[in-house]
Each structure stands twice: as C-alpha cells, then as structure tokens.
Amino acid sequence: MIEFDLKPMFSPQSIAIIGASSDESKIGGRPLYMLKQIGFKGEIFPVNPKYEEIAGYRCLPDIQSLPEHIDLAIIAVKSNAVLSSLELLAARSIKSAVIFSSGFAEVGAEGIEMQNKLTEFIKKSGIPVAGPNCNGFTNLKENVIASFSPVNLDQVDPIAFISQSGAVATVTTKLIRDIGCGYQYLVGTGNEAGVDFFDYVNYFAQQQEVKVIGGYLEGARNKESMERALASCLENEKPLVLLKVGNSEKGADAATSHTGSLAGNSAIYSSYLKKKNVIQVNSEEELVDTLALFNNAKLPSSFGDVALVTGSGGAGIIMADKCEEYGVPLAKLQPETTAKLKDLLPSFAAFGNPIDVTAQVLQTLDNLFESIEVILNDDNVGTVVYYMQLWDHLAPTFIPRLEQIAANTDKTFIVCWSGVADETKQKFRESDFCWMPTPSRTIRALKNINEYNRTRLTGSYKKFSSEERMTVPQALEAVFGNANEHTGKTYLAKYGISVPTGKVVTSKQDAVNTAEEIGYPVVMKIASEQIAHKSDAGGVKINVKSDLEVKAAYDEIWTNAKNYNPNAQLEGILVEKMIEDGIEVIIGSVQDPLFGPCILFGIGGIFVEVFNDVVLRPAPLTREDAYEMVQSIKGYTILKGARGKGPYDIAALVETLVKISEFSFDQSEWLKELDINPVIVHEKGKGVTAVDALIVGNEKKVSHSTPAIEAVR
Numbered sequence: 001m002i003e004f005d006l007k008p009m010f011s012p013q014s015i016a017i018i019g020a021s022s023d024e025s026k027i028g029g030r031p032l033y034m035l036k037q038i039g040f041k042g043e044i045f046p047v048n049p050k051y052e053e054i055a056g057y058r059c060l061p062d063i064q065s066l067p068e069h070i071d072l073a074i075i076a077v078k079s080n081a082v083l084s085s086l087e088l089l090a091a092r093s094i095k096s097a098v099i100f101s102s103g104f105a106e107v108g109a110e111g112i113e114m115q116n117k118l119t120e121f122i123k124k125s126g127i128p129v130a131g132p133n134c135n136g137f138t139n140l141k142e143n144v145i146a147s148f149s150p151v152n153l154d155q156v157d158p159i160a161f162i163s164q165s166g167a168v169a170t171v172t173t174k175l176i177r178d179i180g181c182g183y184q185y186l187v188g189t190g191n192e193a194g195v196d197f198f199d200y201v202n203y204f205a206q207q208q209e210v211k212v213i214g215g216y217l218e219g220a221r222n223k224e225s226m227e228r229a230l231a232s233c234l235e236n237e238k239p240l241v242l243l244k245v246g247n248s249e250k251g252a253d254a255a256t257s258h259t260g261s262l263a264g265n266s267a268i269y270s271s272y273l274k275k276k277n278v279i280q281v282n283s284e285e286e287l288v289d290t291l292a293l294f295n296n297a298k299l300p301s302s303f304g305d306v307a308l309v310t311g312s313g314g315a316g317i318i319m320a321d322k323c324e325e326y327g328v329p330l331a332k333l334q335p336e337t338t339a340k341l342k343d344l345l346p347s348f349a350a351f352g353n354p355i356d357v358t359a360q361v362l363q364t365l366d367n368l369f370e371s372i373e374v375i376l377n378d379d380n381v382g383t384v385v386y387y388m389q390l391w392d393h394l395a396p397t398f399i400p401r402l403e404q405i406a407a408n409t410d411k412t413f414i415v416c417w418s419g420v421a422d423e424t425k426q427k428f429r430e431s432d433f434c435w436m437p438t439p440s441r442t443i444r445a446l447k448n449i450n451e452y453n454r455t456r457l458t459g460s461y462k463k464f465s466s467e468e469r470m471t472v473p474q475a476l477e478a479v480f481g482n483a484n485e486h487t488g489k490t491y492l493a494k495y496g497i498s499v500p501t502g503k504v505v506t507s508k509q510d511a512v513n514t515a516e517e518i519g520y521p522v523v524m525k526i527a528s529e530q531i532a533h534k535s536d537a538g539g540v541k542i543n544v545k546s547d548l549e550v551k552a553a554y555d556e557i558w559t560n561a562k563n564y565n566p567n568a569q570l571e572g573i574l575v576e577k578m579i580e581d582g583i584e585v586i587i588g589s590v591q592d593p594l595f596g597p598c599i600l601f602g603i604g605g606i607f608v609e610v611f612n613d614v615v616l617r618p619a620p621l622t623r624e625d626a627y628e629m630v631q632s633i634k635g636y637t638i639l640k641g642a643r644g645k646g647p648y649d650i651a652a653l654v655e656t657l658v659k660i661s662e663f664s665f666d667q668s669e670w671l672k673e674l675d676i677n678p679v680i681v682h683e684k685g686k687g688v689t690a691v692d693a694l695i696v697g698n699e700k701k702v703s704h705s706t707p708a709i710e711a712v713r
Contacts, residue, residue: 003199010137073094179288202232470496471496498688526540527573601616
C-alpha cells in the first residue's frame with residue numbers, strides 16, 4: 001500500500017491552477033484570488049488558453065508550458081478531462097494534486113468507471129491526489145488555500161480538521177469560530193480516489209505544530225491506512241476527535257445468527273476506535289467543544305479529579321449532575337485545602353465540591369483568585385472548572401488574573417463564562433486561558449479529554465503477535481452455509497473450547513444408548529443445517545432424565561422440526577450431557593468488510609437481543625482485550641458475584657474469548673458468522689462450556705446428498 005508524501009501538498013512552494021478563471025465566483029477563480037489575498041509567498045501558475053493574464057499572474061496556455069517539479073496542481077476542469085490533465089502533469093513531474101471536479105463515483109456507473117481509472121493511475125504514478133469531487137484544503141499557517149470554499153482568515157490555531165463532507169467542514173468552521181478557535185488545516189476529502197481520510201490523519205499526527213486532529217467520518221476505505229494513522233496518533237500523542245456517522249444497522253434483519261443481528265457497523269467502529277484512544281462524539285457542537293478544549297487547555301501529567309468552583313449554586317448543580325451523567329469524578333478536597341478556603345471565603349460559602357464562592361467574593365477579588373489557586377494545588381484535583389456569568393464589566397479585571405492562573409498551573413483549568421456580549425467573547429479569543437460558554441457543554445467536552453488523558457497515561461496499543469497465541473492454528477475444512485450444531489462444536493473443540501459430551505443419533509434406540517453412556521440428565525436437539533434456531537422450531541428438550549423420556553422427546557423433536565420446515569434435511573438428533581447452571585453469555589463473530597472477523601461478547605440466553613448488552617472488537621484478541629471486553633458490559637457485576645451467587649470463572653471466560661477470536665481469525669476466508677449462545681460460565685475454577693453453536697459459511701452449499709434420514713419408530 002502506498003504511503004503518500006503529503007508535504008508538497010500542504011506546504012507547496014509552487015502551485016499550478018488548471019482551468020483557472022478570471023471570475024472570482026467560479027471554482028477555478030476562487031483559489032487564485034484567495035491565494036493572492038492571503039499573501040501566498042510561492043509561485044502561482046494559472047493555466048487556461050482563454051487568458052494571457054489573471055489577477056496579475058501570467059496565464060499559461062496549456063499544461064505542457066508549465067515548469068517541471070511544481071509542488072501542487074489544482075485541477076478545476078470537466079470530469080472527462082481530469083485523467084488526461086493528470087497524465088500531462090505527471091509528465092511535468094508534478095508532486096501532488098487536488099481535483100475539484102465532480103462527475104465521478106458519486107454520479108453512477110459511468111462516473112465509477114472514470115474514478116476507477118483515476119485510482120489506477122494514482123497507484124501507478126504514486127502522485128498524492130486529493131479528491132475528486134472535493135472542496136480542497138487549507139494550511140493557513142503557511143498561507144496555502146487550495147479550496148473554493150469560504151475561509152476564515154482571522155483565527156488560526158494548531159487544529160487540523162478532515163471531513164468527508166464539505167458542508168460539514170464549513171459548518172464546523174463557523175461553530176468553532178464562535179468559541180474562539182480556528183483551523184490551521186482544513187481538508188474536504190471528496191471521493192478519496194487517491195489520498196484517503198486516514199492518510200491525512202497520519203500526516204497531521206506527525207506535524208509537530210498540530211495539537212489536535214478532528215474529523216467527520218462516514219466510513220474508512222482501507223484498514224491498513226487506518227491502522228497506520230491511529231498508531232501514529234498514539235505514538236505522537238495527538239488526540240483524534242471523530243464524529244462518526246452512518247451508523248445504521250444495515251442488513252441486520254437478514255442476519256442468520258444473534259451475533260449477526262447485534263453486530264452493526266456502529267458497534268464495531270465504536271469498539272475499535274475506543275481501543276485506539278480515539279475520542280468519539282455525537283454532535284457537531286460536542287466535536288468543536290472538544291477540539292477547543294484540547295487546543296486551549298493543558299492536559300495534566302498525573303491523575304486527579306474535577307473541582308467545580310462557582311458563584312452560582314444552580315450552575316454548580318448543573319455541572320455536578322453532568323459530571324455524574326458522563327462519569328466525570330468529582331474531587332474530594334484535602335482537609336488542608338478546605339481549611340485554607342475557609343480563611344479566604346465568606347462563612348456562608350459552600351466548601352464541598354462544587355465549591356460555591358458566592359457573589360460576595362466579588363468584593364474581595366484577590367481572595368477569589370487565591371482560592372482557585374489553592375484548589376489547583378490540591379493533589380486530589382486534576383482539573384478546575386471556574387464558572388461565572390454575565391458581568392461583562394469585570395472582564396478587563398478578570399482576564400489578566402485568569403491568564404496568570406492558567407500560566408502558573410500544569411493542570412487543566414477551564415473558565416466557563418456564560419451569557420457574555422460579543423465584545424467580551426472577542427477578548428476571550430485573544431486571551432491565554434481556556435474559555436467555554438455553558439456548564440453542560442463544558443462538562444461534556446471535559447469528559448472526552450479526561451478519558452483520553454487517562455488512557456494516554458495508563459495504556460498503550462498492544463499489537464497481536466504469534467507468540468501470544470493460546471491455540472495452534474488449524475486447517476479446518478470450509479463450511480458452506482449453515483453447519484449443524486455438532487459440527488460447529490467439533491470445530492470449536494479443536495481450538496480447546498469446552499463443549500458438552502454428545503453424539504448425533506438417527507434412531508430412538510441410539511438416543512437411549514447414548515444417553516445411558518454419557519449419563520442422565522441429557523439435552524436433545526434437532527441436527528439440521530436448515531434449522532438455525534432450534535428452540536423456535538420446538539427442536540430442543542432439556543433435562544431429559546430417563547430412557548422413556550428420551551424416546552418421547554425423540555418423536556416430539558422430529559415431528560416439530562418436520563412441521564417447522566418440511567423441506568429441511570434432518571441429519572438426526574444431538575444427545576448431549578446436561579450442563580450445570582451458571583451465567584449465560586453469548587460469544588460470536590461476524591465478518592466486517594473493513595475490519596475482517598470481529599468478536600462479539602455479552603450477556604446471553606434468550607434475552608440477548610432484548611438487553612443488547614454487548615461489545616465488539618476486531619480479532620484476534622489479546623488477553624488484555626478480552627478482559628477489557630468482559631469488564632465493559634453491564635452484566636460484569638453479575639459475573640463478579642451478586643446477591644450471594646458467584647463469583648464466576650472470569651479467567652476461563654477470558655481464555656475462551658481469546659481462543660474463539662483465534663478460531664475466527666484463522667478461518668476468516670470462509671467463516672461468515674459464528675454464534676455460541678449460550679456459553680455457560682460456571683463458578684470460579686469450574687470453567688465455561690459452549691452449549692450451543694451455529695457456524696455459517698460464506699456460501700450456500702449446493703446439495704447433492706442422499707434423502708434425509710427418516711426416524712426409526
């Protein structure tokens with residue numbers, strides 16, 4: 001896979017504009033005039049045979065007239081002329097290009113064919129190409145504008161933003177401007193025929209001046225590119241904040257297994273991105289708020305909880321409620337901190353957390369600012385949020401003191417100042433402390449940076465290696481369509497997964513003999529590739545305790561299965577040892593087009609789809625991955641032991657998850673879905689047992705087999 005060199009694209013010393021226009025309102029004219037306006041220091045070469053000169057620049061008649069080795073070409077011509085233009089530019093040794101032109105994959109079959117040819121040329125030539133069908137990019141620190149969208153030039157911060165929607169990029173530019181920040185890098189990725197979303201992430205993660213990267217993501221195009229970019233973010237400690245959309249559960253209704261119906265695109269992305277310490281947000285507002293905090297606030301180098309300082313009891317309650325809602329822990333102040341505050345604040349102030357300094361403290365501002373510093377010096381405190389509202393007339397007094405406090409601490413210090421006039425907001429933009437506009441928005445964004453920082457300080461991404469395997473890879477025969485339960489369990493047993501002793505029988509007497517051999521009580525189930533959910537078909541009998549009950553169950557199961565699906569091929573009846581009680585969980589895997597085999601885990605049984613208490617991770621898993629999955633579900637408290645029961649065998653459950661992930665990873669060429677529901681987790685030290693298993697292969701088998709076995713009566 002190509003790793004593009006994007007430096008010529010974002011830091012060009014020379015720019016050619018193919019299809020340049022003298023009309024500022026056209027896409028071939030806007031970048032030229034904006035480059036002139038912003039004061040781009042490099043060379044600019046407009047190309048269009050209609051003009052001899054545009055905006056004071058000599059206009060060249062054709063691409064062949066360009067000098068060689070130009071850093072960046074902006075292509076604004078009709079779609080059917082794009083590829084030929086790029087070929088001519090390659091002959092001039094162009095170093096990068098951006099294609100504004102539309103009319104490619106977004107318009108249908110003809111456009112898809114043109115885009116495929118474009119992609120082939122990009123791969124062959126190695127030229128990094130942005131677009132097509134994109135609104136381009138900016139690097140305002142270096143006065144580079146390769147875009148036709150409006151650009152905000154008066155606020156530039158070390159923030160990079162990448163968007164798979166040009167419109168969303170434009171909207172977030174306005175939203176983040178409203179809270180005092182601006183993007184240095186802004187990229188609209190377009191159709192990504194060449195450079196994709198995560199290629200940009202990878203580049204920005206390596207730029208020393210970039211503090212935080214934001215993005216609007218509909219979907220990744222290449223897992224290798226994504227892996228490389230996220231590893232770069234971790235290595236360089238660059239926060240990545242994503243608004244991931246397109247989270248519908250497409251295709252879930254057609255899934256064969258419980259796993260398939262529960263495993264949506266959203267769940268897989270969410271679990272994967274969380275593992276990589278990517279901050280995931282749910283709205284444009286949360287996105288820009290989080291970017292602003294990362295840009296303006298310091299991240300503490302050690303742990304500490306949050307102290308809320310306010311002159312309004314109501315605002316303190318709002319923030320405290322939001323802290324509880326978002327899982328942001330409030331700090332317990334040390335006794336010496338409280339004692340100092342009592343010396344500084346009015347006697348009727350609230351000295352818990354939130355700390356209500358009251359409006360009275362405005363009469364003694366030095367005491368207020370000293371109180372904030374005292375709280376910041378508490379070892380239990382990692383973040384202080386100071387809230388005030390209105391009082392624009394106090395801004396000239398407050399701003400220098402708040403800047404001083406922010407400069408003198410290595411902890412996170414946020415000023416939430418609500419209801420101020422535009423003039424005061426402008427002063428905040430010019431100041432050196434972190435400002436947020438409302439209590440709720442502050443705590444929501446704070447939750448994101450706290451989670452990122454905690455993971456940054458305690459964890460690191462651990463790659464899977466063959467030395468960590470718990471199982472020996474097996475070359476198993478591919479399954480096409482559904483395998484019966486016994487076949488599925490046989491496959492799992494080869495990977496060291498505990499399954500009940502059992503056998504498929506084709507007569508009542510064989511059923512009796514098998515039950516006596518393995519010992520009562522037993523479970524009896526229909527064995528058929530065409531009946532995936534046996535309980536729905538009346539094809540399961542549990543706690544069968546005698547020869548007489550075995551015979552009756554055999555007849556009933558067979559009859560029910562025939563009535564449920566007259567066309568099903570009944571291979572026999574599975575007789576198994578009845579497994580003792582425990583906690584029922586579900587473990588499964590699905591094949592995702594991007595991530596490959598993904599492992600699902602959650603509380604199982606018949607209510608798995610009701611509670612939907614599940615988590616997904618791409619395979620294979622490490623022990624750490626598996627244990628984290630177990631801990632992450634709400635049902636973890638049950639597994640640990642609750643109401644006098646348990647604890648259950650979490651260690652064996654973790655091992656089973658790892659083994660199933662290795663099975664799914666090894667068999668990924670043919671395995672479509674795996675559904676083990678339930679897996680019984682026994683008491684601690686007694687292991688786990690997979691009591692049901694559905695394996696689904698990628699293709700339906702063409703049947704040339706003999707007629708189904710009839711029951712022997």
